[in-house]
Amino acid sequence: MPTRPSEVFLSRLNAAADSDVTVLLRCTTVARADAVLEALIRAGTTAPVREVGNRARRLEVVRRLPAVLGPHTLDHSPGSAGPWDLARASDDPTVVVVRWSHLAGDARTCQEAVLDGLQHAGLLGADADRGCQCVRLPAGAQGPASPADAWGALRAQGESGVWDALRAALPATTPLLRPLRTALDTGAPTANTTDAAQATDAVALIAMDDVTTGHAPHHPPASRFAHVVSAVAAMSGQRRIGVTVDLRRHEPTLPGAGTAGNLSLVGWIVLPRRRPAPEPTHQRVQGLLRRRFWRQQLAVDAWLGDRSPERLADRCDLLIGGLAHRAPTTVTELWRDDGPVCAGCGRARRHLPPDIGVLAIPPALPPAGLTVGITRTAAHTTVSLRRVTLPGHSATAWLTTAAARWARGRTLHAGPVTHP
Numbered sequence: 003m004p005t006r007p008s009e010v011f012l013s014r015l016n017a018a019a020d021s022d023v024t025v026l027l028r029c030t031t032v033a034r035a036d037a038v039l040e041a042l043i044r045a046g047t048t049a050p051v052r053e054v055g056n057r058a059r060r061l062e063v064v065r066r067l068p069a070v071l072g073p074h075t076l077d078h079s080p081g082s083a084g085p086w087d088l089a090r091a092s093d094d095p096t097v098v099v100v101r102w103s104h105l106a107g108d109a110r111t112c113q114e115a116v117l118d119g120l121q122h123a124g125l126l127g128a129d130a131d132r133g134c135q136c137v138r139l140p141a142g143a144q145g146p147a148s149p150a151d152a153w154g155a156l157r158a159q160g161e162s163g164v165w166d167a168l169r170a171a172l173p174a175t176t177p178l179l180r181p182l183r184t185a186l187d188t189g190a191p192t193a194n195t196t197d198a199a200q201a202t203d204a205v206a207l208i209a210m211d212d213v214t215t216g217h218a219p220h221h222p223p224a225s226r227f228a229h230v231v232s233a234v235a236a237m238s239g240q241r242r243i244g245v246t247v248d249l250r251r252h253e254p255t256l257p258g259a260g261t262a263g264n265l266s267l268v269g270w271i272v273l274p275r276r277r278p279a280p281e282p283t284h285q286r287v288q289g290l291l292r293r294r295f296w297r298q299q300l301a302v303d304a305w306l307g308d309r310s311p312e313r314l315a316d317r318c319d320l321l322i323g324g325l326a327h328r329a330p331t332t333v334t335e336l337w338r339d340d341g342p343v344c345a346g347c348g349r350a351r352r353h354l355p356p357d358i359g360v361l362a363i364p365p366a367l368p369p370a371g372l373t374v375g376i377t378r379t380a381a382h383t384t385v386s387l388r389r390v391t392l393p394g395h396s397a398t399a400w401l402t403t404a405a406a407r408w409a410r411g412r413t414l415h416a417g418p419v420t421h422p
């Protein structure tokens with residue numbers, strides 16, 4: 003199948019920075035970790051996931067196999083399986099590391115793809131079989147479900163298409179048009195760039211179990227997501243924050259699962275300069291969703307599509323190069339395992355069993371950006387910060403300072419991402 007313009011955009015993004023989502027699965031025993039790894043290898047090497055995943059990896063410009071990522075040193079000997087590069091933590095054999103290509107977009111999110119693989123191997127228990135089964139690969143899938151597919155599906159439904167896209171254009175494109183007055187600060191320059199501590203890519207993990215959904219009297223409720231966005235804004239000094247939305251959960255006119263696909267699209271909210279509280283942040287996120295900003299982004303293939311391959315790549319590089327100055331901070335809910343109910347069928351979504359813990363780490367943004375990923379389970383909320391700095395600046399130093407300012411002792415880890 004031909005390469006879509008939006009896929010060229012993602013492949014150029016991969017050239018600029020690590021675009022994989024990383025999931026750490028911590029098992030109670032080594033035998034359990036072996037079973038998880040085996041299940042994922044089987045799922046990734048079975049058609050059609052194998053074809054979709056292999057195609058995605060071929061479109062990537064750079065193949066990254068980090069030596070250290072988050073709290074672990076990675077042993078890549080398990081190899082790749084479809085959309086996944088699989089690794090063990092060399093320092094802890096109970097941890098399986100799953101790196102998922104953003105280009106795979108096989109109609110499921112990374113979470114759904116992982117849970118599906120584990121369910122097929124019988125690792126999720128009977129609960130999963132009774133739970134929501136809405137998310138599945140479309141029959142005969144060979145390629146990803148891209149924005150172009152969702153755009154086509156909307157048009158086929160009789161949606162007005164162009165006018166919807168224009169109405170949604172302002173929230174979708176504002177950050178690409180207006181540079182920020184104050185860019186994300188890069189921290190003090192470092193002299194020694196060979197030391198791992200001076201790496202330009204780093205991760206910090208923060209425990210946020212004490213965050214509530216805020217039902218104080220006389221205040222509207224704020225989601226846990228809004229609490230994290232507010233904290234990120236306060237910590238980074240940024241007013242414009244990107245929020246990632248799963249299209250399948252929010253676009254009411256798209257037909258069933260499989261058509262919408264794994265479409266995480268980013269919209270932007272602007273917060274007040276001082277004390278960005280969770281409640282007004284929550285209202286701004288809801289306002290962004292009401293405007294259905296993603297419709298403009300769904301038209302991206304049509305917008306970019308009439309260029310030659312060289313001009314298309316140049317155009318994508320120009321957009322990506324501007325991201326660090328115009329939209330450097332993004333927050334995403336990467337894993338939600340706290341018992342949400344499917345809006346489609348009313349049944350509980352699948353979740354991991356108690357003997358497998360999870361932590362998701364977001365992809366990096368091109369220099370110099372900050373991405374924030376949220377992992378929610380029944381017991382814990384963990385926020386992972388990923389910072390990429392310009393050469394000569396230490397991302398670890400920046401994150402260590404920022405996490406200490408934000409978390410006051412709740413930082414679980416702060417360290418570099420290194421490559422061999």
Ligand SMILES: [Zn+2]
Pocket residue numbers: 134135136137344345346347348349
């Ligand atoms: Zn369902």
